[in-house]
Amino acid sequence: MRTLWRFISGVFKWAWRLLNFIREFILNLFLILLILVGAGIYLSFQSSTPVETPRGALLVNLSGVVVDQPSVNSRVRQWGRELLGASSNRLQENSLFDLVDMIRKAKDDKNITGMVLQLNEFAGADQPSLQYIGKALREFRDSGKPIFAIGDSYNQTQYYLASYANKIYLSPQGGVDLHGFAINNLYYKSLLDTLKVTTHIFRVGTYKSAVEPLIRNDMSPEARDADSRWVGGLWQNYLSTVAANRQLTPEQLFPGAAAILSGLQAAGGDTGKFALESKQVDELASRPEVEAQLIKTFGWDKQTNDFNAVSIYDYQPKSTPDQGGEIAVIFANGAIMDGQQTPGTVGGDSTAAQLRQARLDPKIKAVVFRVNSPGGSVSASEVIRSELAAVRAAGKPVVVSMGGMAASGGYWVSTPADYIIASPSTLTGSIGIFGIINTFENTLSSIGVHTDGVATSPLADLAITKALPAEFSQMMQLNIENGYKNFINLVAKARNMTPEQVDHIAQGHVWLGNDAKKNGLVDQLGDFDDAVKKAAELAKLPQWQLNWFVDNPSLADMILSQFGVSIHAMLPAALQSMLPAPLASVALAVKEQPGLFNNLNDPQHRYAICLTCGEVR
8 A cells, every 4th residue: 555655646746846847948948038039139229230232122021911000119020030930920010101111212222223022921901001102112113123023822902012013923823812892790689688788878870880789680771881882982992093003994903703703714713814814913923933033133142042132121221311300200000098008009198198298399390190090988089189289289280190090089089180181091080979888687687696785876876787777878878979069069170160060971970081081071182291291381391300209118028029929929829818918918919900899998988989990801
């Protein structure tokens, strides 16, 4: 018996030692990675002197998505990419403005003799961002330097940029995936009914469809009509631009599903042949054949055993000297939430603090407020709006540059501007407010749990485990209606319209930039360049420099950010959920989209947000 117990205790002892060894090994491995990442970041920041660019092509091998304001420092992201390879590429965020700046500097760089667009890893961008990049590509091409697009296949976003090339190469087994745009939402009414959840909805706006997933099992006719209009408008803008680049008509570029099917049948199902015959691409060529053409154009690099080129991630153009007065560029990028900014959101307090800093800085003569937001908390939107109004009241011109969307709360924060500029494809408007409170009294009752107690008034007797008092529901609806009235009056005062005129184009209605201009919601159709020029004009600045208000995280924050994204890229999905909270939140932030249940924290449960604006596929 004693021998048996010795054997059992020995097994447990060795098992415990093995577990300790594994734990220490994993912790030591993480520590080594942290040290390597930290050392690399430090060295990369120390060696910031630009190096001479080798003569050849600028290789625009974009990986991941293009956004206005990356949630992770771009230099840290670049170093992590070099350390960990391509495993994290699909999670990478690229700064729109850094990308355009590098393309424009390459245009004037004597060592850059052309450009190669390699877009296999490019995951996407909103349409105004694509248009802004396309503008820089056109400038590059018009300077006399050729652009070549190479790809095994092209999705719609990749093909948009590829259409600016002088010549598009496609793999013989590839294709161009043009299919149109669509939006789809999940609807939960039946689920909530099954779970006996009581959803209390308070809203104003015929077209304010954000709450429909909770009260319907399908899209309402009003929402279908409104969404069909702006989704169709986005598609027409896409077709018009790409078709013009390819010297085709929109009908030739996309003749419709039936004609595409007929063309594929005629091509024997060969998507590459169909793309060539449809003039979507210029040549079908394998990778070695494309490489031979690029070597012929740009020459051979013996060190890399490839054609002469420098990656967009390695290109270090010479910086231009700063001159003139400062124009602050402040971002509102993501859903608007109360409190401090977190990755992928706009913090009401932190954004207001940046605006206050710009207002009090005597060197700053004007502000360009870059809005790319579906909206969010009414409380946070008002905090930002009032601070922006204070900037203008201080005598500093304010110009709003709208990105992919500036809807609902995104339009609310834009109202104090001296001038509003939107892209033809910007989604804006969506002027309406709603509130949501879920209670679970029926759910709990179905399993035998009940809530009871005493209160000095019905307004004190609020709990998610009990039905809402009728008095509170009435007060909530009044509060929502008052918020909508305030919204209407803010827009009317800012746009020199009557409340009745604003109400006619409001009601939660989403408008494309083209329609918003016709309806008086924006002053001009244009891009970020136009906004900067307008700010300089209003501030009477013959020369100017941009002061980018972006977060400069500490070294520890940057290490944690890069480490979290790297872990997310390397681990299976089942293990990612086991990450410590700081790492998991950073890792998932780059993928998060505006959603009904993400961080809704308005103290009065009032929201001005357009949820469908960010879900076009």
